[in-house]
Each structure stands twice: as structure tokens, then as C-alpha cells.
Amino acid sequence: MAMESNNTQDPQLIMGRYRLGRLLGRGNFAKVYKAHRVSTGEAVAIKVFNKDAVRRSGMSEKVKTEVDVMRRVHHPNVVRLHEVMATRSRIYFVMEYAAGGELFARLAQSPRLPEPVARRYFQQLVTAVEFCHSRGVYHRDLKPENLLLDARGDLKVSDFGLSALQQDGGAGLRGDGLLHTACGTPAYVAPEVLLKRGYDGAKADIWSCGVILFVLVAGYLPFNDTNLVLLYRKITQSNYMCPPWFSVDARKLLARMLDPNPRTRITMSRITAHPWFLKGNACPLVATTTSEASSSSSSSKGAACKCHHHRDEEDSEEEDGRKRKRSKVTVSSPSMAVIRPSSMNAFDIISRSSGLDLSKMFGDEGHIRPEEARFASRESTAAIVSRLEEIAEARNLSVRVKGKGRVEMEGGGRRGGALGLAIEAEIFEVAPSVHVVEMRNTGGDSLEFREFYTQDLRPSLGDIAWSWQGGGESPPPALVPRRTAT
Amino acid sequence: MGCVSSKQFKRAEEYEDSSTLAKETTFSVNEVEALRVLYKKISYSIFKDGLIHKEEFQLALFRNSNKKNLFADRIFDLFDLKRNGVIEFGEFVRSLNIFHPDTPMAEKIAFAFRLYDLRGTGFIKHEELKEMVLAILNESELILSDDAVEQIVDQTFKQADTNNDGKIDYEEWKAFASKNPGLLKNMTLPYLKDITMVFPSFVLNSGASDDEL
Numbered sequence: 001m002a003m004e005s006n007n008t009q010d011p012q013l014i015m016g017r018y019r020l021g022r023l024l025g026r027g028n029f030a031k032v033y034k035a036h037r038v039s040t041g042e043a044v045a046i047k048v049f050n051k052d053a054v055r056r057s058g059m060s061e062k063v064k065t066e067v068d069v070m071r072r073v074h075h076p077n078v079v080r081l082h083e084v085m086a087t088r089s090r091i092y093f094v095m096e097y098a099a100g101g102e103l104f105a106r107l108a109q110s111p112r113l114p115e116p117v118a119r120r121y122f123q124q125l126v127t128a129v130e131f132c133h134s135r136g137v138y139h140r141d142l143k144p145e146n147l148l149l150d151a152r153g154d155l156k157v158s159d160f161g162l163s164a165l166q167q168d169g170g171a172g173l174r175g176d177g178l179l180h181t182a183c184g185t186p187a188y189v190a191p192e193v194l195l196k197r198g199y200d201g202a203k204a205d206i207w208s209c210g211v212i213l214f215v216l217v218a219g220y221l222p223f224n225d226t227n228l229v230l231l232y233r234k235i236t237q238s239n240y241m242c243p244p245w246f247s248v249d250a251r252k253l254l255a256r257m258l259d260p261n262p263r264t265r266i267t268m269s270r271i272t273a274h275p276w277f278l279k280g281n282a283c284p285l286v287a288t289t290t291s292e293a294s295s296s297s298s299s300s301k302g303a304a305c306k307c308h309h310h311r312d313e314e315d316s317e318e319e320d321g322r323k324r325k326r327s328k329v330t331v332s333s334p335s336m337a338v339i340r341p342s343s344m345n346a347f348d349i350i351s352r353s354s355g356l357d358l359s360k361m362f363g364d365e366g367h368i369r370p371e372e373a374r375f376a377s378r379e380s381t382a383a384i385v386s387r388l389e390e391i392a393e394a395r396n397l398s399v400r401v402k403g404k405g406r407v408e409m410e411g412g413g414r415r416g417g418a419l420g421l422a423i424e425a426e427i428f429e430v431a432p433s434v435h436v437v438e439m440r441n442t443g444g445d446s447l448e449f450r451e452f453y454t455q456d457l458r459p460s461l462g463d464i465a466w467s468w469q470g471g472g473e474s475p476p477p478a479l480v481p482r483r484t485a486t
Numbered sequence: 487m488g489c490v491s492s493k494q495f496k497r498a499e500e501y502e503d504s505s506t507l508a509k510e511t512t513f514s515v516n517e518v519e520a521l522r523v524l525y526k527k528i529s530y531s532i533f534k535d536g537l538i539h540k541e542e543f544q545l546a547l548f549r550n551s552n553k554k555n556l557f558a559d560r561i562f563d564l565f566d567l568k569r570n571g572v573i574e575f576g577e578f579v580r581s582l583n584i585f586h587p588d589t590p591m592a593e594k595i596a597f598a599f600r601l602y603d604l605r606g607t608g609f610i611k612h613e614e615l616k617e618m619v620l621a622i623l624n625e626s627e628l629i630l631s632d633d634a635v636e637q638i639v640d641q642t643f644k645q646a647d648t649n650n651d652g653k654i655d656y657e658e659w660k661a662f663a664s665k666n667p668g669l670l671k672n673m674t675l676p677y678l679k680d681i682t683m684v685f686p687s688f689v690l691n692s693g694a695s696d697d698e699l
Contacts, residue, residue, distance in 0.1 A: 015514070015694070051690070060690050067686035084682040085516050086692035346642035347602070347662075347669040350618045353625060354548065355557030356601075356672045358585060361546045362524065362684060376628050431634045 013038070014092060015085050018046060029053050034097060043099065044082060049091040063091060070095075072135050077128035079148065079158040098156045100149025104215075112219030115247055116280050121147075122213050123277065124155035129205050130268045134445060138201025142208035143188040144215070187211065187221050191236040191260045203262035206271070210257030217250060218243050222258065236260060249276035341381050341405030341427040341435060349430060371446060373439045373453050375461065381405060381427050384437060388425055391460045395452070397421060413448035421448050502576040504693060511583040513678075518579055519688035520681045525575050538573040556621040560601050585675040594673035595663045599656055609653035615639050 012020045014035070021034040024045060035046045054063055070081035070093075083094040100106075103121065107113070113121075125147065129139060139146070141159065148156045190207035192199040214222040222240035225231040234240070238260040242251050253276045256266035271277055352374070354360070377384055388407050392399045397411035405427035413420040422444035428436045439457065441449040504518040513521065528546045529538045541551040543562050548555070565573045565581040573581075583589060584597045600606075604614045616639045623630055630638075646654050646662040654662070663670055677684060 015516070017514075055690075063689065064686045067683055067689075071680070071683040081683060084686055084689060085514075085694075086519075086689035087694045087696045088692060089696055091689045345645060345666065345669070346615050346619050346638050347646075348666070349638070350557070350602070350622050351669045351672050353555070353557040353622050355555035355559075355625070356561065358547070358561070358582075358672075359675055359677055360548070361528070362677050363527075363546075374626075376626065431630060431638050434628075434630065434634065 014046065015087075017085075018044065018092075018094065020046065029057070029059060035094075043097040045079075045095045045097045047093040047095065049093075051086070051089050051091055054091065067093070069137050073132045073137055075128050075131045077124045077155050077157060078132065079156045095158075096150075096156065098148035098158070099151040100153055102145060103147040103149055103155065104144035106149065107216070107219070113216050115217060115250060118213065118216035119276070119280065121155050121216060122209070125157065125209060125212065126268065126271055126277070128155070128157045129209060130272065133202050133205070133268060134447070139205050139208075140193075140201055142205055142212065144212070147212070186231070186235070187223055189235070190262065191238070192262050194232055194235060200262055202268065203265050206257055206265055206268065207262075209271075210254055213250075213257070214240070214242075214254055217246060222254075247276070249274070249279065253277070341429045344428040344430050344436065348428075349436075371441045371449055371453075373457070375437050375439075376430070377435050377437060377461075378433055379435070380433075381429075381435060384427055384435060387461065391456055394460070395421075395456055408442075410444075413445055414451060420444055421452055423449065423452070502574075502579075507576060507579045511579060512586045512588050513579065513583065513681075515694045516688065516692065517678075517681050519692055519694070520685040521579055521582065522575065523685035523687050524681075525578050529575075538578065539571070543573065555625065556618065557601075560604070564597070564600060582675070582678065585673060586678045587674050587676060588679075589674075591664075591667075591670070592660075594670050595660055596656075598663065598670060598673055599659045609655055610659065611653045612639060612643060615642065615654075 014020060017038055018035045019038055021036065024032045024034055026032070030047045030049045032045055032047045035044050036042065037044060049063065054060055067081065067084055074080060079098060080096040081093060082096065085092040085094065125142075129142070132139065139157070139159070142157070146157060146159045148158050150156055186194060188208045188211045190199065190204040193204050211222055223231060223234045225234060238258045240258065242254065246254075253266075253271070253274050256274075257271070259265040266274075350356075379387075385401060385407055388409070389399050392409045392411075395411065397409045400408040400410075402408060407425040407427075409421065409423045409425070411421055422442045424440045424442045426438045426440070428438070430436050439453070504515050504522070507513065507518045508515045511518075525538070526536070528542055529536050531542045531545055532551060533539050533542065540559075540562050544553050544555070544558060545551040547553075547558055562573065563569075565577055567577045567580070568574070584593055599610070602610050602614065602618065604617065605611075616635060619635055619638055623635070643652075643654070646658055648658050648661065649655075682688070
């Protein structure tokens with residue numbers, strides 16, 4: 001047991017903060033336990049690494065990489081890393097606890113799922129994987145053990161970034177490495193990965209999602225053989241048979257996902273636009289998180305189906321604003337009362353100095369939070385609002401004018417990612433006829449926000465903005481360094 | 487905690503001990519160790535002596551070691567508790583502690599007061615506030631008429647200087663800041679809660695003993 005601690009007082013207490021519970025699972029270097037945060041009682045999963053074992057096997061860098069990757073992928077359908085701890089002998093990852101256990105344990109009760117139920121899980125899976133891809137993170141080891149359910153039955157993909165620990169950096173799988181995955185079978189692995197060709201992580205993940213989809217609807221694996229050689233052949237030739245109960249659309253989608261040629265295999269954005277994906281419930285049922293401090297990352301919009309979810313935390317007084325938002329563009333002529341801006345006092349202004357923004361000290365790492373841009377204008381509030389509306393209209397964004405000089409803009413982005421754009425502009429009066437407008441990314445895709453800022457906002461504001469702050473002449477600093485684990 | 491009050495810090499060896507700093511601040515031992523990773527990065531960026539010099543501080547904040555900024559200067563001076571021209575590790579941790587999300591608002595309010603009390607007189611005077619407003623306008627390349635600047639400063643004094651003596655004392659500041667919590671937003675760095683994930687290298691050489699805490 002990794003847990004026989006030196007701590008004489010209470011062997012089950014880690015760093016005085018978490019109380020260890022039962023063992024949930026074990027891997028090559030780590031054991032995963034259920035635990036409770038002492039201060040709040042919140043259930044978490046704690047993965048415990050033996051530092052010596054990690055060091056001896058040369059995995060030290062990979063442990064760091066895993067943290068880095070997991071930190072980047074905050075998404076409602078991805079198991080979240082809360083905290084990292086370490087002592088002289090151990091490393092602890094404190095993670096979100098998925099109370100519903102493995103999705104495939106549920107399958108054991110009813111071996112196959114009706115297509116609408118399978119679709120819901122598949123939508124959540126694809127949304128999560130697509131989000132991670134947009135952050136330059138590829139799972140490369142999607143398989144049943146990594147698909148968990150939370151207490152509400154929403155899907156949580158686990159071990160994003162962990163593949164680095166299992167696959168020798170993912171540069172290619174060695175035969176023996178394969179035997180460690182999926183209970184000794186490579187059933188979920190894409191042909192190009194098996195063939196040890198250099199591969200595109202995104203396309204390899206899409207293949208695995210295809211296999212998972214098949215299993216959900218069929219109740220068994222598309223490629224299966226006790227003879228490893230025959231199994232390899234089936235996979236590389238994509239030799240599988242759909243059972244008769246598969247719908248036509250499901251067959252079509254699977255054929256595109258299980259295309260043995262990664263070049264012609266379907267892309268994520270095509271999957272989310274596929275009739276089978278969009279069928280029935282108009283929107284992917286993406287889990288909404290309500291209690292996160294950094295809730296921005298959990299905005300739940302299915303850009304694929306061009307409809308808007310509403311965040312839970314929104315106040316109900318804005319109901320009619322919502323209705324307006326549903327129409328594509330709301331060109332409103334707001335009353336002056338609505339757009340009266342808040343005023344900024346001298347200290348409010350000073351507090352926005354870049355010299356007081358210590359978050360910069362954390363380097364690029366600091367910029368995973370909602371980004372901001374700011375400009376000043378001598379125009380009236382009404383003129384600023386109508387210019388923002390014009391810009392939004394040109395980009396097909398919905399606009400909502402809220403009280404106290406706040407304007408919200410939302411809609412799909414150019415990249416076709418699930419998050420799209422969600423921006424709040426707030427207008428402040430600094431002095432008579434001097435306004436400062438702050439634009440904040442309130443949960444959209446960071447890259448989309450940055451593009452919107454440089455390509456739409458700045459050029460179009462030209463004559464009404466008289467100065468920019470934050471960006472200077474250069475675009476804002478790299479928001480999320482693109483990182484490929486390949 | 488007593489980031490400011492105490493001048494009686496023990497002379498640091500090379501770096502102060504993580505558990506000592508953890509006991510004095512909101513940070514855990516691991517968080518102090520993660521901050522050490524950040525500190526080393528900054529303190530070896532130019533002078534390689536393991537101390538943060540002003541140029542290195544400016545480089546970290548602005549990606550430019552020569553960028554002068556009134557407010558960054560003030561922060562540096564306040565972080566440099568011993569006033570020896572460099573920020574040592576213990577000073578770094580104790581000062582950043584003020585920016586921790588869990589640190590009581592009262593400490594943030596006190597720090598902000600000292601920050602804006604440019605000449606250390608115990609008051610924020612009209613001309614100090616004006617100087618700071620001009621600095622931020624300059625930094626943002628905003629040009630306002632002198633009248634407009636005066637108006638902004640006057641307006642703020644009307645709200646903050648409740649006894650009308652032309653300067654804001656600490657009690658007035660406390661009342662004003664409590665009424666306008668937005669202006670203390672920059673006194674809280676949410677990153678500090680995630681610091682162990684931002685700088686995970688600490689896990690490899692953590693000195694936290696297995697039965698510590």
C-alpha cells in the first residue's frame with residue numbers, strides 16, 4: 001500500500017487537508033483514492049504517486065506535463081484537477097470525483113443503449129474532446145475506463161494528459177505499451193497509431209470516439225479478436241459490421257469516423273454538424289457547472305447547433321433580454337436609462353494601471369483567465385453602444401444591452417469551436433464626455449476572443465476609440481500557448 | 487501574516503525556510519515551494535544572483551526591463567520590506583500573501599493605502615492623487631485637459647475626504663474602499679490559489695516531510 005504514512009497521528013490525513021477513503025483504482029505509478037476535503041467535506045479523487053518510482057522510471061518531466069495539460073482543460077465534461085501537493089516521498093493530484101463511476105459499468109446493466117441515450121453521451125464526449133483539441137491537447141488514449149459519470153449522470157472524460165505517462169511521450173506505441181491499455185487490447189486505438197506512423201492526435205482521438213460510439217449503440221466492440229495479429233488487421237482495414245438496429249445516420253457517421261485513412265477521416269467540426277449528432281434534442285446536453293469560482297470556462301454553449309444555453313447563474317430579471325437574444329441580432333434602441341454608464345472614480349482609474357496588475361508576473365501562464373481589452377472614447381454612450389451593435393451584427397452575434405452601461409455579445413466563432421464568443425462590454429464615465437469601455441471574455445473561447453479583438457473590434461472602432469490600453473500596438477499577449485503533446 | 491508591521495524578520499540565509507513562511511502566511515508549504523519556482527525564474531532573469539532587482543521586476547511585469555511605471559515602482563518599494571533595493575524570497579512571499587484571495591480585506595485595504603500614499607505621509611493628498619491620475623492617463627495615452635483631471639480628482643475627494651481637510655486619512659480610506667470594493671480588485675490574484683498547478687516543478691524537490699502539517 002502506498003498509503004502507510006509516516007504520519008503517526010492520523011495515517012488517513014494528507015497534508016492536514018484531505019481524509020483518504022477507499023482505493024478506486026491503481027495504475028503503473030499511481031493509486032487513486034476517494035477522499036474528502038477536511039474543510040468542506042467535498043468528495044475528491046486523489047491520485048498518489050510514489051516519487052521514487054516516478055523518478056526511477058524517468059517520468060518526472062511527464063508528471064509536470066500532465067499537470068500542465070490538466071490545468072489547461074477546464075471543461076464541464078473533463079475531470080478537473082483541483083490542486084497538486086507533494087512531500088519528500090509522494091506526489092498527490094487532487095481531482096474532481098466522478099460519483100457515477102465508469103460509464104461502461106452502467107453498460108454492464110443494459111448492454112446497449114438506445115440511440116438517443118448514446119447520443120447524449122457521445123455529444124458530451126465530442127464536446128469535451130473538441131474543447132481539448134482547441135487547446136492543443138489530445139487525449140490519445142480514449143477508452144472506456146476514461147469515461148466517467150458524475151452524480152447527475154453527465155459524462156466526465158478523465159486522464160487527459162495522462163497518456164503522456166503511459167505511452168512514452170506518445171511519440172509512438174511500443175508493442176508492450178499497448179498491452180497495458182484497454183485490458184490488454186488495442187481495440188480503441190486508431191490504425192495509424194498501431195502502425196507507428198507519425199500521427200495527428202486529433203484524428204486519432206476521432207477514431208477512438210467512433211469506436212466508443214459503436215460500443216455504446218451495439219453493446220460490443222467493432223474490432224475484436226483474441227488473436228492480436230487478426231485484430232490488428234481488422235483495425236487497419238476498418239473491417240467491422242454494424243448490427244441491424246443501427247440507424248442509417250449512425251452508420252454513415254461511424255463509417256466516416258472509422259475511416260482507416262486519417263487524412264480523409266471526418267473532422268470534429270463535421271461531426272458536430274452531422275445529422276445523427278444533431279438529431280432529436282437540438283442541443284448537446286453539456287453539463288453546466290454552477291459552483292465554480294472560475295465559472296467562465298464552463299459556459300455551456302453548443303455552437304454546433306446554433307442555439308444558446310443560458311447560464312444558471314443569470315438573474316431572472318433578464319428574462320426578456322433572453323428572449324431578444326434568441327433572435328439572431330437584436331438591434332435595439334435602448335432608452336437612456338438603460339445605458340447610463342457607471343462612473344469611475346480616480347482610484348478606480350488608477351487601479352487599472354498595468355503596473356498594478358501582478359498577474360503578468362506569472363508569465364503566459366497567467367493568461368488562461370478571462371481576457372480583457374479596454375479603450376477610451378469621447379463619443380456618447382449611445383454612440384458607443386450602437387457601434388458595438390453594428391460590429392456584432394457584422395459578425396452575426398446576438399447583442400443584449402443590460403443596465404449600467406453593459407452590453408453582452410454572444411455567438412459562434414470563426415473556428416467553429418463549441419465555446420464560440422461570449423463578450424461583455426462595460427461602459428464607464430470617467431469625466432464628462434470621456435468614456436472608458438472594458439471588453440471582457442466571459443466564457444467564450446480565448447482564441448476566438450483574441451481574433452475578434454484584433455480583426456473585428458479594433459479596426460471597426462477606429463474613429464470612435466481614441467486610445468487603447470492593455471494591447472498597445474501589439475495584440476494582447478499569447479493567451480494560450482498552443483501545445484501539442486505529440 | 488504581518489507582512490507590513492514587522493521589521494524584525496530574522497536575517498534570511500539564502501532563502502527562508504518554506505515551512506516558516508507557510509506558518510506566517512495563508513500559503514501552504516507546497517504553495518511556498520511553487521512560489522519559489524516563480525521567484526527563481528524572475529530572480530535569475532537578468533542578474534543571476536537569486537534576488538529580484540527592479541529591472542527584473544519590470545521585465546516580469548511588462549516584458550521590458552526598462553519600462554518605468556509609477557505604480558510598479560510603488561509595488562516594488564513596498565515589496566522591498568528591508569529597503570535594500572531588492573526583493574528577497576521571504577519578502578516576495580509575505581507581500582504576495584496580501585494578494586491571496588483568502589487574505590482579509592482589511593490587509594488589502596491597508597496595503598493599498600500605503601501604495602497610494604506616495605510620500606509616506608500617512609495621508610493621500612490631493613496632489614498625490616492628481617499625480618497618479620496623470621500617470622495612468624499617460625500610461626494609457628489618454629490626454630485630458632487639466633480641468634478634466636482636476637474634476638476627476640475633486641469628484642473623488644468629495645466622496646472620500648469626508649472631513650474636508652484636503653487629504654484622505656487612513657480612516658477615510660477604509661470607509662471609501664469598503665464602499666467601493668471594485669477598486670481593490672487588483673489586490674487579489676486568483677492565480678495564487680492555483681499556484682501549485684501553474685508551477686508544478688516543485689513536486690520533484692518538495693521538502694515537505696510526510697508527516698508535516
